[in-house]
Amino acid sequence: MKDLTTPVARPANPRFSSGPCAKIPHYTLDMLSDAPLGRSHRAAVGKAKLAEAIDLTREVLGVPEGYRIGIVPGSDTGAVEMAMWSLLGARPVEMLAWESFGEGWVTDAVKQLKLDATVRKADYGKIVDFAQVDFDKDVVFTWNGTTSGVRVPSGDAIPADRAGLTICDATSAAFAMDLPFDKLDVVTFSWQKVLGGEGAHGMLILSPRAVERLETYTPAWPLPKIFRMTKGGKLIEGIFKGETINTPSMLAVEDYLVALKWAQSLGGVKALIARADANAAAVRDFIADKDWIADLAADPATASNTSVCLRFTDPAIKDGAAFAKAVAKRLEKEGVALDAGAYRDAPPGLRIWCGSTVETSDVAALMPWIEWAYRAELAAQG
Numbered sequence: 020m021k022d023l024t025t026p027v028a029r030p031a032n033p034r035f036s037s038g039p040c041a042k043i044p045h046y047t048l049d050m051l052s053d054a055p056l057g058r059s060h061r062a063a064v065g066k067a068k069l070a071e072a073i074d075l076t077r078e079v080l081g082v083p084e085g086y087r088i089g090i091v092p093g094s095d096t097g098a099v100e101m102a103m104w105s106l107l108g109a110r111p112v113e114m115l116a117w118e119s120f121g122e123g124w125v126t127d128a129v130k131q132l133k134l135d136a137t138v139r140k141a142d143y144g145k146i147v148d149f150a151q152v153d154f155d156k157d158v159v160f161t162w163n164g165t166t167s168g169v170r171v172p173s174g175d176a177i178p179a180d181r182a183g184l185t186i187c188d189a190t191s192a193a194f195a196m197d198l199p200f201d202k203l204d205v206v207t208f209s210w211q212k213v214l215g216g217e218g219a220h221g222m223l224i225l226s227p228r229a230v231e232r233l234e235t236y237t238p239a240w241p242l243p244k245i246f247r248m249t250k251g252g253k254l255i256e257g258i259f260k261g262e263t264i265n266t267p268s269m270l271a272v273e274d275y276l277v278a279l280k281w282a283q284s285l286g287g288v289k290a291l292i293a294r295a296d297a298n299a300a301a302v303r304d305f306i307a308d309k310d311w312i313a314d315l316a317a318d319p320a321t322a323s324n325t326s327v328c329l330r331f332t333d334p335a336i337k338d339g340a341a342f343a344k345a346v347a348k349r350l351e352k353e354g355v356a357l358d359a360g361a362y363r364d365a366p367p368g369l370r371i372w373c374g375s376t377v378e379t380s381d382v383a384a385l386m387p388w389i390e391w392a393y394r395a396e397l398a399a400q401g
């Protein structure tokens with residue numbers, strides 16, 4: 020396609036946002052009619068819903084028995100910070116970052132908790148070298164860099180007999196990538212990502228070693244009520260059975276249950292991973308033979324299958340940031356891709372969410388539109 024004729028086919032669903040992400044296919048609000056609205060979350064019906072959300076999370080995600088799963092306040096950020104504030108400080112810390120969210124956790128550790136942490140950073144498009152990481156320290160990292168489209172390829176570099184804890188922000192990875200729970204002591208995510216749920220609540224998954232730390236270590240700093248997971252040196256087990264610290268949204272819980280049941284009906288995490296893989300492949304197949312667009316991920320081995328980040332490489336482009344923004348605007352105006360611009364702190368480009376709720380046919384239909392928008396913008400810049 021060299022002319023500026025618009026493509027014929029359009030994505031049936033143009034929602035490619037990286038969070039909140041597209042709802043499950045064929046979603047309607049009627050699906051939430053079983054939500055116990057106006058009832059206490061501490062009533063039997065509320066507690067049963069919260070416990071079901073935990074149980075289904077375990078089943079769909081394949082979380083081992085013995086690992087605690089809690090629903091906590093503050094979406095993924097709440098879950099990560101609850102873990103950091105509760106667990107860190109007991110031993111030396113390494114902070115790994117390769118995009119803006121990971122950098123946010125570095126700021127938390129260094130500037131807020133004032134820890135003398137070893138900080139390892141990689142540029143957008145790359146990840147840090149895990150071979151250099153000392154896993155006898157506590158290590159905090161993001162499994163998938165949502166704003167850079169780069170992920171940890173596997174848990175192979177994490178030793179099984181590590182002395183430190185691994186604290187992993189897996190919010191744009193959970194359900195779409197294989198998470199090796201035996202290598203991860205804390206896993207966090209939000210419902211708003213791969214399952215297309217709502218923001219507000221975070222999921223906090225703790226290994227037995229993380230629980231041991233909670234029960235044997237008291238941080239030097241004060242903990243707000245919203246972060247407190249122990250009482251009298253013992254884990255508050257209720258949090259991990261659905262007795263949330265404060266009031267959850269039962270509408271959001273119902274919405275998460277609907278998404279989990281959809282995931283279960285597909286066959287669980289393997290099927291969800293296959294859907295994200297197919298979506299990301301649809302993007303990469305399209306860009307493979309193009310000399311004007313490329314993956315921000317430098318190495319295919321670490322390229323994300325959820326937040327696929329693209330950069331324009333045509334030397335004829337005069338102002339990269341303005342160009343990418345204008346392309347995203349054209350896509351939005353045509354109603355073929357909403358929220359597909361790169362994250363504000365990331366290199367200019369597009370970010371196409373390829374998580375499991377997105378249909379591959381929609382990703383495939385979007386690709387010619389990206390070429391159209393690129394050519395139209397190139398023509399417009401003169």
Ligand SMILES: Cc1ncc(COP(=O)(O)O)c(C=O)c1O
Pocket residue numbers: 037038093094095096097120121161163164165166188190191209211218219
């Ligand atoms: C890697 C990562 N961490 C944390 C967050 C923050 O998530 P939330 O807004 O659910 O707290 C995001 C959101 O996009 C993210 O991508």
